[in-house]
Amino acid sequence: MSLYDDAVLVLKGYEDQPELRQVYLDHLAGHPDGLWKSCSAGHITASALVVDPTRGRVLLTLHRKLRMWLQMGGHCEPGDATLAAAALREATEESGVPGLTLLPGGPVRLDRHPIPAPCNWHLDVQYAVLAPPDAEHAISDESLDVRWFGYDEVANVADESVVRLLRASRERL
DSSP states (O other): OOHHHHHHHHHHHOOSOHHHHHHHHHHHHHOTTTTSTTOTTOEEEEEEEEEETTTTEEEEEEETTTOSEEOEEEEOOTTOSSHHHHHHHHHHHHHOOTTOEEOSSSOSEEEEEEOOTTOOEEEEEEEEEEOOTTOOOOOOTTEEEEEEEEGGGHHHHBOHHHHHHHHHHHHHO
16 A cells, blocks of 8 residues: 555544545645645645653654744655654654654544745644653754653643644543
């Protein structure tokens, strides 16, 4: 199965946010290249919130370009077999934490947000991943910093999209 086929299946199986889910499906139907950064009409991205539920905290990255505290994530790559694999790869690369595991149940949320030209939109498929006990993180080239925040601290440092992702992830836990 191709990454495109996986994305369509994942989105068709995602039961929340029906209007936004349809926007994603319509985008893919109209853009066979809609998973790739080169699609200037927008593209599907995959991200993951790194969660340590035993300590009530999440790992966020201070994004180098955007200068915002965000979940880990980014563009799909040709070697990604599934959206979930892309999200897990991005989370591992950007956090430096080995042994992350996807929270079962597929995506936690969808988030569509504008980005600077030449592209117009990121259509982000958001997952949650569980950190192993005593996970140690590292700062990647894409980050200015990587830091753990208590659940109650996230709203003070991140935007509402990250707060919504945390809320949905906690509900899934």
